[in-house]
Structures are given as C-alpha cells and as structure tokens.
Amino acid sequence: MAREDVLVTADWAEENLDTPGVVFVEVDEDASAYDYGHIKGAVKIDWKDDLQDPIRRDFVNQEQFSQLLSERGIANDDTVVLYGGNNNWFAAYAYWYFKLYGHEDVKLLDGGRKKWELDAREVTADVVKREATNYIAKPLDWDLRAKRDEVEAAIGAKNLIDVRSPDEYAGRLLAPAHLPQEQSQRAGHIPTALSVPWSKAANEDGTFKSEAELRELYVGEAGLDEDKATIAYCRIGERSSHTWFALRELLGYTDVKNYDGSWTEYGSLVGVPIALGDEPGTK
C-alpha cells in the first residue's frame, strides 16, 4: 500500500472540500474543539459517546457502527477522510474501526487538526447536516484486533510494541505525565515488549515520518522482527492505533493487530507476567 492511499495532505484536503463522495470526519474526545471550529463540511464523531458501548466495556458493534455512519450521512462507497486533535490519535483510532468494519476507502489527513491550524487554514463553526444513508458495516475483522489471551500467548513469540511513554513502560507511571494516575492495578509492561513511544512516529507538526524513517525506527532501532506478527498496545488503545497505522498502513506489514484492552486491562489481570524497568525482559 502506498502512502497516498492512506494519507492525504492538507493541500489535497483543501482542494477536495467540495468533491462529491469525499466526506471529512473530525474525531475528538473534546467535542468543543469541533464546535469552536472545524474543516468546512466535516461531520463529527465523538470517540467516547459515539464509538464506545454505553454499558459494557467494549466498543460499538457492527449494528451500532452501521447506525452511527448512517446518521452521519456516510455511505459505503464514500471516501472518508479522518482528522482530529492530539496528533490524530483519535482519528487513527477511528480509522482502525473503519477498517475493522470493512470500509473500503478511508484515509487520514496527515497532521490532523494541528497541522491544519498551524498552517492557519480555514475553519468554520457552521452546523453540518448530511442526508442520512443506509450504511451497512461488515462483520468485525479479527485479523486487526488482539484479545488478552492472544497477547499473553504472544510473549516471546510475536513482536509486542508498547507505545506508551518510557516512564509508563518502566512502571514509574501508570498514565501519561499530564494526567492523574489511575486505573490499572499494576505498573510495568508485557514481558518482551519493545518500547517505541507513539510520538517517535510523528513529526512535531503531527504529520507521520517518512517510511524510511519509520522502518529505521521500528526495525533498526527497536529491533522489530519483520518475519513475525506484531501486536501494538498502549493504555487504552488509541495511541497504539497511531502506531498500528504506521506499521500496517504505511510500512505495509500485513499481520499487525491493535490490543485495545491495552494496559488498563493487562495491568489488572490476575496472574499474568509483568516486566518492570527499562528493559523488555524475558518470557
């Protein structure tokens, strides 16, 4: 897969704001960002209210996803361009959903909201209303999603990539430095997981690094084994979607899964192995 099949530049986006069949979707956890200003014509998806099941700890199922996209006026054959704040974490997370549920043509806006704003490109607070569609999602593609038993079995057998900050990896922190410490019962990382913070895959303006830089990062520096399958995880699965995108969509590794249970699940499991400190540890 080529970069231009999965990423669009801000220039391309600006030229295609009114192109029929191209739908821009802003994905944020902070809905006020969209209301304050968004790319012209973009609809909004709230990562929590729209993408998580309201009761069970899981994300929306096939029917719920179909209903969401139908309400937003997105058709099965539309080209969907996702963007958002936080260096596209939530947009990458939504991209993973679109792939999980079999959407054909979905892309990320490289740099997301950040690059758009830094370039001083136009945003609007206009209300966007698209006519409802009858979207039909495909069954969830389990080739892209890892569950906890599979993760435990992958210790020492597959590439595990921990994309949290080095302090979270080592067990010195349970959450990123700008948040209260919370949730999982134990600190540390999954034994044998390689530490490659998500931020290393991005430039400071939020765009993805080049494929050559990414390959050097994962294979050259971190020691990812290209002959093995890979599972990426973080704390709750959105930062790891960003890395999943870099590995599968940009570098073209075919067997890459995102473990959305991530550390909040793994760090609370009874009896599983955990490694502490800056080294991957052994099986």
Added chain:
Amino acid sequence: MSDSCAAPDQDAALPASVDIEKETVLTGTVVNDEGELVQGAYVRLLDGSGEFTAEVVTGEGGQFRFFAAPGKWTLRALSRYGDATGEVEADRGLNETKLAVSR
C-alpha cells in the same frame, strides 16, 4: 478521572488536589510578536534528552501547564504565528515561562 490520554483544559484553575509543595508544575503563557496571548498554540514538553513527553493546546488565556519532576526540560511552542523554544531548570512548585513565538 480522565478516560483518555488527551490533555485537560489549560485555562482551568489548578485542581485543589494538586499539592503545589510536592508537585513540579511547569506553566506559562504563549505570546506573539505583538505581545498578544496566543490561543490554540501547541506546547510540547521535552525531557532532558530532547525526548517528547507531553503536549497541550493553549486556551483563551494562552496558558499551558505540565506536571513534571525537578530537572532540565525543554518547552517547544508551535503556532500559526511561528515557533519558540524555552529551556527550564525546574524546581518543586510553580515554574513559570513565557514563550514568545515568531517566524
């Protein structure tokens, strides 16, 4: 409690639970060439080795805030008015920095 990894509102007052005697808070404002507060600037916290640690977006007051540890930090502001870099030798308590962005 936050469910995600994104940054909280940067204009909000320090939560009462934050003990300023114990915490190391890096805070400050982003201003442009004209001295005006810049809303929507991206402020990145880099550790002593230049490694990315966290990023927040300034609100109406142009303010940013990080909870870190004593030591050397780099603050990097990106905005539509340009960029700025500031070095901080942080101690416990409030450490204030003004970042003046320009092209």
